[in-house]
Amino acid sequence: MHPKLRKLIEKHLYTTNEYGVEHQDPSAKVPDELLTYFKREHSLKTDVHKTCITCQIRQFQKYGSNRIKCSYIPRKLPDGAASKIAEISKSTNIPKEQATKILKASIDPVAWTELMFGFSDKDPKWFLRNYQKEQIRCTSKRLVVREGRRSGKTFAIALKLIYYAFNTKLDRGRDAQGNTVYMGPAIMIVTPYQAQLTNIFEEMEKLVKRNVELKSEITSGTGDSLYIKTPTYKMVFRNGCTIQGFVSGIGIRSDGSGGGTMRGQSASIVYLDEMDMIPEEVLDKVINPILATTPETILIATSTPIGKKGKFHEWCSNRDDFREDFLPSSVIPHWEEIKEEVLRDSTQESFMAEYMAVFVEDLKGVFKKEWVYNARLDYTYDETYNDGHLKRKLGLKSTSNCIKAIGIDWNKNAGTEFYVVGFYPQDRIWIGLDAVNVPHSEFSAKRWIRELVDLNHKWKPDHIYADEGYGHTIIEDIKYQSYTLRAKKDKTPKEEETVLIADRLVSFNFSSNIKLKDPITNADIKKSGKHFLVENAVRILQDGLFKFPVDDLILKDQFFNYIVEKRNKQTNKPVYGKQNEKVGDHRLDAFMLALGGLVLEESIYSGNQMTPSMPTFHKIEALKVAYRSPNDEIKSLYDQKKQQANPGALNILKIMRGGGSEEEDRMIKEKYKQQGLWPDDRKRSRSRSINKEEEFSLLEGINTYQGTQQGMQPISELKHAPKRGRFGRKKRSWR
Ligand SMILES: Nc1ncnc2c1ncn2[C@@H]1O[C@H](COP(=O)(O)OP(=O)(O)O)[C@@H](O)[C@H]1O
Ligand SMILES: [Mg+2]
Structure with a gap:
């Protein structure tokens, strides 16, 4: 692309905030020069909503291609709308302005949302932000929203899901009379933590409760509540739509359960909130199969980057079939009021990641x-x-x-x-x-x-x-x-x-x-x-x-x-x-x-611990099962060596286990035995062949003992060391 064009794009489609972070401009206006160029070079579609025009250009600039699958947002009401409006207005006796809204709501998700929940650009407290409108309207099958904290990601997508719940009709075949049966979509929400999931369902419930008509379309929940919480969070609609919520964090429960309930689910819409915190393993095992079996599934992910280069990073930066929205928290309408507090409580790095939504590498951090x-x-x-x-x-x-x-x-x-x-x-x-x-x-x-x-x-x-x-x-x-x-x-x-x-x-x-x-x-x-x-x-x-x-x-x-x-x-x-x-x-x-x-x-580093991390087949002379004092041990060793006619002087080291008393030595040996670390008669006969060999194979030893009590254990593993104080004090060098 010509540098001049690149400059033009940067100037008109992007904006740079007071912290030097360049991000997409949610109120961008595309100059004719760019329109002409992209129409000619990339067959840019122009008879569509302006959101779709900037999105296409951004995609061309980022990847040189645009493989986003979407149905484009219409630019205006279809032909013949005016007469329709007049008709509605007359037959239902409502003002023309209201009739226009109703007609618009039937084709525009934002108009529907505004109509149903009372948002208005004229209301300084209750309006949809321009970037939220884009997200609600977008029809891309793959949408990834990278934004700073508190920018309203979850809120916007909650609205979008409610819109889908009421307005998506899936063809479910025909009934006995031959009529087509339609059904609402199955929507699946995945969050990394319980609190987040609760937050989304509460937000959706609050929204739906603003409109009695919508509320009456929901069949789940008891009393004041519009959803159930067990076994999974679930909101059910009269049209058959379900919104189900799952927490991914439990996927890493040590027994591998949890997350399991998510497996095998099918969904026509999947929403991942705070995706960067969802373990990659859950994404691989749970989300990928859904997308593979139902490729038409709509996938929406929102997150603030946490400082790793995982799947979220990949979807944002390397996938020309994903629409990415990138906006720092400075786009929040009341940013001026909160920015000081935010800056005070942040480090430079956390501010860049959490509020500027930049993928930072944490190079200086000790803990990744x-x-x-x-x-x-x-x-x-x-x-x-x-x-x-x-x-x-x-x-x-x-x-x-x-x-x-x-x-x-x-x-x-x-x-x-x-x-x-x-x-x-x-x-x-x-x-x-x-x-x-x-x-x-x-x-x-x-x-x-x-x-x-x-x-x-x-x-x-x-x-x-x-x-x-x-x-x-x-x-x-x-x-x-x-x-x-x-x-x-x-x-x-x-x-x-x-x-x-x-x-x-x-x-x-x-x-x-x-x-x-x-x-x-x-x-x-x-x-x-x-x-x-x-x-x-x-x-x-x-x-x-x-x-x-x-x-x-x-x-x-x-x-x-x-x-x-x-x-x-x-x-x-x-x-x-x-x-x-x-x-x-x-x-x-x-x-x-x-x-x-x-x-x-x-641990095994303490020196207090028995030695569980090594294969423990030492070439010791066969020992009786009964207790032998260290003195007896050296005597028998000495005798044995004498028999083998060792030349020259012979030094044998006496091993006193523990603090030096025979009592302690006896206890420790007992313990070895209990843990199977002491060769008893039975074991001896089994290991005889190894004992006979001059040199034992380390690898063979490891393979034999791996996963057994005598085998290798990860270094960070602990076992109770002999209790301190019982046999007199052991020295700690760091006291
Ligand atoms: N357009 C809006 N109008 C009113 N409140 C909003 C709007 N967008 C977001 N909020 C509120 O702002 C707060 C932060 O939004 P949230 O969606 O939780 O942010 P994020 O998920 O990006 O951290 C929430 O309390 C939410 O209800
Ligand atoms: Mg959120």
Whole structure:
């Protein structure tokens, strides 16, 4: 295309807002020069609504072609309309203006919507915005709306769906008399979260209730409600139309149920709201089959980009069969009134993505947007205490053997954050269980200790990790109190738990180094506390192993706010920081402490853990099932070696498991046995052939043991380590 033409298009079809974001101009006027050119070069269709003209040109410019399937919006009332209007006006005794509206409503969705719900361009509070009108009118089989927050996407599409519900007639064959049977469409709405779905149905209900006639056409719901909520959200119309709603987030429930109800549905209209947050997996497994079996299905998607290049990005940028609308929130009529508040609460990056609707790559962010969105699930912290409920809600296999930790971070301004995390071994998943903030104003050692005692009693955590920063003396205080309580007679159940705080509570210094054990070589790995906590959290989020409630916006925003500020010149280690000071990072720190605490204490990195991650067939001399003390072990090893006539001096290392006492060694061996890690007679006979071989094959070992108790386990997995304190204290390097 000639640069001059390109310039012309940019000038007339696009506009640039005060933040430098260029977007389509919803009130564009196309100059004749462009009309002529595109008519000649691309056979532009011009006897259509102006919306369709700009849309065609945009498509030609973007892709060089236009494969949008649509039936074009007529430019004006058809011929003979004037006499029809006169006729209606006369026969029904209504003013001509009203008659015009009625006739228009029969061909124009916007006119219908205005007529039914009372929108008027003359009403400053109740009018349809020009871009919403375009969306309501558009007949494209594929429509993708990329707009900033609060710009009215959901509202516009809700209106469009209602229009379709009342005005689409699908041919359903003939009845016994040979008459054609028509039926309303099956409409399917998919949203990532429950709250969104509720919002759409409430919005549609509110709209329909504005018009008694329309309301009487709806047959679903009881009492005041126009729709049912179980088993799925559903609104039913007298003409047979149904609008059904589904939440996609549950598609990632760990048991793979949920989302399932969506599968196998057919629909003539599918609407995906906040599509970028719908897991790609759900789009692939649920939406694609529908489009494949019923290609005539109308597909509408609206979203604000979340900072990934997924399907939404593809539909917006690489598909010449999709009409894309791209509008930032600055097109909202009352933008001036809200923009300051919006800017105050945003980071540069979140503003560009969420309000300017730009596809930004989050390069600086430590936690990728996609991971964070995938981590959000439809539940609340209020629902986590009841195991049965949690199991049902999140589709967990089992809640038994859960390992819990509380993380505590404090700050003079933000107050104290407590975050509770649980690891569910059967599901191999980490779940956010509780978040408590004690505001700065209430900050006192007493208040703090009370909260900790309460949470400790409520959750009975295995570990409590607290930022040493401000709280050093308080930590010593509470440990002392917990110790002194030990001697008390007739302790209440709560006091019984409080006694355990002394063992559970660890004060963690972010800047000091911690020591981990390499699970394979048993070598020490040194890391700064901070780096460990962050890398650990990143890994678990990246693997999709952590879930937290969708309504915890504080944690969500803090995830997004956390960035790599710069890198250390010598070590190239990242220096972490916050993009927007106001958003803070204290809940995030508490979360990372809880998560890190669990990994430090219970994972294969802790050095406290037995070694579950390796194939555990060591070439040990066959051992009797009965207990053997370490002394007996070395004696038999020595004898054996002597028999084999080992030349020279022979050194045999004695292995004392645990803290060094024979009692502990015995217990640990017992545990190995229970877990099938200790070769007993039966196992020995089976593995004899392997034992005989000089060199065992690693691969063979992995294949044999994979998926079994002795096999490989992902690194982020936990198992209860031997309890601390029982056999004397083990040293933590980061205390
Ligand atoms: N044309 C309109 N007239 C009146 N209210 C509107 C209009 N468009 C949107 N709204 C309202 O503005 C708010 C934001 O709209 P919504 O559709 O939820 O935005 P989005 O989905 O783009 O975030 C909602 O409360 C909605 O009811
Ligand atoms: Mg919305």
